[in-house]
Each structure stands twice: as structure tokens, then as C-alpha cells.
Amino acid sequence: MPDSSPLPVRDTAWPNLHVSRHPAILHKLAILRDERTEPKKFREVVRELSWLLGYEALADVDVRPIRISTPLEATDGHQLAVRIGLVPILRAGLGMVDAMLELMPTAEVWHLGLFRDEKTLRPVEYYNKLPDSATVDLCLILDPMLATGGSAAAAVEVLKRWGATRIKLINLIVAPEGVDLVTKAHPDVEIYCAAVDRQLNEIGYIMPGLGDAGDRQFGTGGSQ
Ligand code: PRP
Numbered sequence: 001m002p003d004s005s006p007l008p009v010r011d012t013a014w015p016n017l018h019v020s021r022h023p024a025i026l027h028k029l030a031i032l033r034d035e036r037t038e039p040k041k042f043r044e045v046v047r048e049l050s051w052l053l054g055y056e057a058l059a060d061v062d063v064r065p066i067r068i069s070t071p072l073e074a075t076d077g078h079q080l081a082v083r084i085g086l087v088p089i090l091r092a093g094l095g096m097v098d099a100m101l102e103l104m105p106t107a108e109v110w111h112l113g114l115f116r117d118e119k120t121l122r123p124v125e126y127y128n129k130l131p132d133s134a135t136v137d138l139c140l141i142l143d144p145m146l147a148t149g150g151s152a153a154a155a156v157e158v159l160k161r162w163g164a165t166r167i168k169l170i171n172l173i174v175a176p177e178g179v180d181l182v183t184k185a186h187p188d189v190e191i192y193c194a195a196v197d198r199q200l201n202e203i204g205y206i207m208p209g210l211g212d213a214g215d216r217q218f219g220t221g222g223s224q
């Protein structure tokens with residue numbers, strides 16, 4: 001039985017990791033993992049899970065008080081006080097952007113292109129159009145999978161060099177190996193996810209995982 005609390009759980013070994021236990025997330029995660037789930041449904045569930053995880057990841061962002069008028073009278077309200085940057089990691093992170101923009105319509109979107117070399121499992125950067133200096137207060141890196149952690153750590157390094165001061169990672173599924181790598185290298189980065197899986201296999205795939213998140217979203221898995 002999963003933990004019945006809908007609140008994200010924190011692991012003492014990884015104080016920066018937030019694992020959601022929300023029933024809606026648990027339900028959707030099983031659909032996402034299922035090998036019978038076709039790309040159209042897979043994309044839909046990536047989007048829904050991203051919204052739910054994004055909602056949790058944004059729970060502590062600052063707001064400032066504002067004064068507004070309803071049709072009936074003046075009242076107090078709130079406005080976001082931070083500039084948010086969404087950083088989807090191409091390709092698989094693309095499917096997470098729309099949901100996050102629904103949550104935070106004023107967010108800026110800065111794409112980073114990284115792919116994992118199949119032999120070395122090391123990330124290779126192929127796209128980066130960040131401007132000279134940071135334009136946002138909080139960066140949310142979007143990537144469905146945190147496997148060895150190499151891609152996430154590389155993205156965090158790029159963003160820190162850019163001048164980002166606060167960075168959160170939003171992943172759907174993480175492997176313990178990747179969480180270890182990112183939290184050791186960047187203890188200031190918080191990670192939000194729907195599940196911590198068992199381990200990586202010999203070719204760096206998360207077990208039980210969901211397979212290749214990019215291929216399953218974009219229908220490029222061939223005979224896989
Ligand atoms: C996947 C995934 C992450 C990376 C995770 O991307 O979306 O970016 O692998 O692996 P790591 O933690 O070991 O670095 P992939 O390289 O398959 O590229 P794609 O999104 O273009 O398919």
C-alpha cells in the first residue's frame with residue numbers, strides 16, 4: 001500500500017527531494033508506465049502530472065499584497081512576486097511546458113537541448129539560447145526522467161553560470177543514482193517527483209521506469 005497521506009514525503013537521506021503521494025498522481029503514474037499507453041494518451045498524462053507536480057513545486061513562492069476592486073468593493077489580493085523561468089530539457093521536457101504555463105502564464109521559457117550519449121551516458125549539450133545574464137528569480141528545470149543525473153546536473157551548472165540563484169527540478173520519475181548525484185553536487189536544488197524507482201539497469205534506464213520518455217511522447221520508439 002502506498003503512504004495514504006496526500007502530502008509530499010521527504011526522505012531524510014535526501015532532504016531536498018519531494019515525492020508526491022497525491023492519489024491523482026499515483027493513479028496517473030500507473031497509466032504513464034503501462035507499455036500499452038499510446039503516445040497520445042502518454043502526452044496527455046505527462047501534461048497532467050506536470051501540472052500536479054508543478055502545483056506542489058510552486059507552493060512556497062513569494063507573493064506580494066495588492067489592492068484590487070471587485071464589482072462590489074475594494075479588497076486585498078496577491079500577486080506573484082518572483083519572475084519564473086521554465087527550462088524544459090529537449091526533447092522529453094517539452095511535454096511538460098504547457099501545463100506549467102497554465103499554472104504560471106507569465107513565466108519565461110528557456111529551452112536547453114541535452115541528449116545522453118548512449119555509450120558514455122554523459123550529457124551532450126546541443127541547444128542553448130539563454131541571454132547573457134539571468135532574467136528570472138526562480139528556474140524550474142522540466143524533464144520527465146532523472147536517471148544517472150548527468151543531464152540534470154549539467155542543466156543546473158548551465159543555469160548557475162547564467163546567474164540563476166534559485167533552481168528547482170521537476171521530474172516525473174527519478175532513480176536513486178540520479179538523486180544522489182544531483183543532491184551531492186547541488187544541495188541547494190530541490191527535486192519534485194512522482195516516484196523514486198528502484199535502480200538503473202546496465203544501459204542506464206530507470207527500472208521499472210516507463211522506457212524512453214522522449215520516444216513514448218513522440219512515437220519515435222520504432223519497434224521498441
Ligand atoms: C532523457 C531524459 C533526460 C535524460 C536523463 O533524455 O529526458 O534528459 O535522458 O538521463 P540522465 O539522468 O542519465 O542524464 P534523452 O537523452 O533520452 O533525450 P531525448 O529527450 O531527446 O529523448
Ligand code: URA
Nearest residue numbers: 147205206211212213
Ligand atoms: N531516459 C529515459 O527516457 N528513460 C530512462 O529510463 C532513462 C533515461
